[in-house]
Amino acid sequence: xxxxxxxxxxxxxxxxxxxxxxxxxxxxxxxxxxxxxxxxxxxxxxxxxxxxxxxxxxxxxxxxxxxxxxxxxxxxxxxxxxxxxxxxxxxxxxxxxxxxxxxxxxxxxxxxxxxxxxxxxxxxxxxxxxxxxxxxxxxxxxxxxxxxxxxxxxxxxxxxxxxxxxxxxxxxxxxxxxxxxxxxxxxxxxxxxxxxxxxxxxxxxxxxxxxxxxxxxxxxxxxxxxxxxxxxxxxxxxxxxxxxxxxxxxxxxxxxxxxxxxxxxxxxxxxxxxxxxxxxxxxxxxxxxxxxxxxxxxxxxxxxxxxxxxxxxxxxxxxxxxxxxxxxxxxxxxxxxxxxxxxxxxxxxxxxxxxxxxxxxxxxxxxxxxxxxxxxxxxxxxxxxxxxxxxxxxxxxxxxxxxxxxxxxxxxxxxxxxxxxxxxxxxxxxxxxxxxxx
Numbered sequence: 046x047x048x049x050x051x052x053x054x055x056x057x058x059x060x061x062x063x064x065x066x067x068x069x070x071x072x073x074x075x076x077x078x079x080x081x082x083x084x085x086x087x088x089x090x091x092x093x094x095x096x097x098x099x100x101x102x103x104x105x106x107x108x109x110x111x112x113x114x115x116x117x118x119x120x121x122x123x124x125x126x127x128x129x130x131x132x133x134x135x136x137x138x139x140x141x142x143x144x145x146x147x148x149x150x151x152x153x154x155x156x157x158x159x160x161x162x163x164x165x166x167x168x169x170x171x172x173x174x175x176x177x178x179x180x181x182x183x184x185x186x187x188x189x190x191x192x193x194x195x196x197x198x199x200x201x202x203x204x205x206x207x208x209x210x211x212x213x214x215x216x217x218x219x220x221x222x223x224x225x226x227x228x229x230x231x232x233x234x235x236x237x238x239x240x241x242x243x244x245x246x247x248x249x250x251x252x253x254x255x256x257x258x259x260x261x262x263x264x265x266x267x268x269x270x271x272x273x274x275x276x277x278x279x280x281x282x283x284x285x286x287x288x289x290x291x292x293x294x295x296x297x298x299x300x301x302x303x304x305x306x307x308x309x310x311x312x313x314x315x316x317x318x319x320x321x322x323x324x325x326x327x328x329x330x331x332x333x334x335x336x337x338x339x340x341x342x343x344x345x346x347x348x349x350x351x352x353x354x355x356x357x358x359x360x361x362x363x364x365x366x367x368x369x370x371x372x373x374x375x376x377x378x379x380x381x382x383x384x385x386x387x388x389x390x391x392x393x394x395x396x397x398x399x400x401x402x403x404x405x406x407x408x409x410x411x412x413x414x415x416x417x418x419x420x421x422x423x424x425x426x427x428x429x430x431x432x433x434x435x436x437x438x439x440x441x442x443x444x445x446x447x448x449x450x451x452x453x454x455x456x457x458x459x460x461x462x463x464x465x466x467x468x469x470x471x472x473x474x475x476x477x478x479x480x481x482x483x
Contacts (some may be wrong), residue, residue: 048083049123049142051076056087056119065092065383066445073262083134087262091126092338092382093216094190098125101172105164116155120147124162129169136166139439189215194390195375209473210466211424219380220470221263222248223255223274224282225275227314228340231255248279248471250453251286256471272341272368277307280376280465280475283453284420285311287479288367291416292316295364300324301354301407302369302389306334306347312367314344322348324357355406365416366407370400372421372428376467376474393427408440408482416446417480422473424464429476435460446479 051072058068065088073081091098102121103110112120124143128136140162148155158320176188186196189212200208201305223245225234231247234255238245243266248254263269263276292298292312296319302308303323312321325331331351338344350357373396374384400421407417421428437443448455448463454472455463462478 047076048080049087049139049148050082051084051085052123053116053119053146055084056091056123057115059088059092059383060115060119064381065089066381070262078261081262086131087123089129089218089382091123092386093192093379094126094188095382095386096192097173097176097187097190098122098129100187101125101129101165101169102161104172105161105168114151114154116151117147117158120158121161124158125169128162128166129173137440140166144244178319185209185212189213190385191215192385192388195343195385195388198390198425200384210468214467214474215379215382215385217379217467217470219258219260219278219396220472221259221261221276222279222282222471223257224251224272224277224311225253225255226275228252229268229273234268237267240361241404250279251282254279254282258470270340275307275310275337277311278377278473279471280422280467280473281308282311282473283465284308284369284418284477285367286315287448287477288312288418289315291365291418291479292319296320297322297359297361297363297365299359299363299366301366301403301408302326302371303330303334303349304369305330306337308367308369309334309347310337310341310343313338313346315343320346320348322350322359322363324350324352324354326353327351355402359410362412363410363415365418366410367418368403368407369420370403370421370428371399372396372414372423373425374422375424376422376465376476379467380473393425395425397427397432400428401435404432404436405439408436408443408480411482413442413482415482419462419478419480421476423476424467424474426459429464429478430461433478433480437461440482441483443480444483446481448477448479 055068055072059065069085102125118346120143127139144155144159147158176184181195182196186193192205199211235245243257243259245255245257268274289312298319298321300321300323303309303325309321309323328351331349337351338347373388378385462476465475467474
């Protein structure tokens with residue numbers, strides 16, 4: 046079963062520090078669509094609730110989990126996640142596939158893997174039911190796949206009811222949403238996708254965004270290479286849409302941490318005469334951003350620079366700065382679950398310091414009347430309201446601009462900005478605050 050072997054290889058790469066999405070792309074070329082889907086489901090299910098699967102496995106082991114050979118531990122984690130989460134697969138076939146994969150490289154551990162996975166299949170669900178009935182915060186953190194310190198922080202910040210919604214969002218399977226090019230209508234794109242077996246339908250919030258129940262690789266989907274659509278979550282679309290709406294009469298927009306250019310492309314597609322200067326500290330991302338804008342046919346209206354946004358100098362004074370700041374990514378952990386296991390309270394504090402410096406720099410770059418669109422994909426107040434509040438205290442010439450949230454589900458921050466809740470497979474968690482320099 047190639048999907049199982051690919052999942053083990055991808056998981057090994059993730060242990061070495063590679064993002065699951067990148068590892069999955071690296072191994073997908075040799076897999077059929079069904080095998081790729083199995084590998085993707087296994088690795089993401091395993092990573093989203095990693096601590097839960099380890100807890101269950103440990104209850105069936107007679108030796109420390111940490112003493113296992115890496116391949117053996119990987120097979121148990123992926124097998125446990127598959128047996129307890131994949132409902133449409135014959136369980137015994139999955140057990141046999143993992144046993145055979147271990148047999149090739151670690152034959153002495155075949156009996157252990159077979160025995161533990163059989164016990165997981167028989168009794169693992171009982172542990173999950175115990176956790177579901179518990180009101181203990183740490184049990185809930187384990188059930189939904191959260192580090193305990195994150196669960197405590199969110200419970201203190203949001204209260205038990207809202208925190209529980211954040212906990213549950215960790216296991217929501219994300220699907221693709223498509224930001225359409227102005228060159229194609231939603232109706233035509235729906236028809237083209239349906240011809241290749243992908244059902245899609247319009248977003249309730251944007252006329253140029255489609256939703257789908259697909260999570261395939263974008264380059265393999267019709268229309269991508271032509272620049273007719275771009276994968277972008279609806280939360281992210283809302284952020285860059287604010288820059289589009291505020292760009293009227295503005296000549297130069299600075300995308301201060303542009304990454305691979307997804308929001309940059311959105312702004313350029315939806316404006317006519319605007320120039321976007323895009324910065325990123327990573328040369329690889331800058332190169333990827335150029336390729337992205339070339340795919341969309343808007344590269345000529347962009348200026349790309351690789352370097353530190355705290356020291357780069359724009360070609361001219363920007364009228365608007367989009368600062369989608371580096372952050373914990375906690376609003377996107379269902380899509381990028383490895384992030385939560387790498388985060389610590391110390392790293393969170395480091396992000397907060399960087400965000401304050403970047404926001405101060407963005408304000409300094411503006412002339413009077415200039416606007417900053419500040420955003421993160423984080424659900425921690427330390428990266429959001431607290432950053433804005435501290436910067437405003439040192440910049441009395443800056444005020445917040447309120448946003449009309451009637452057409453989009455926003456929750457007011459306390460007291461600054463707005464949150465987009467990770468409430469569906471097409472919506473990630475984001476924070477947004479718009480500031481104007483008087």
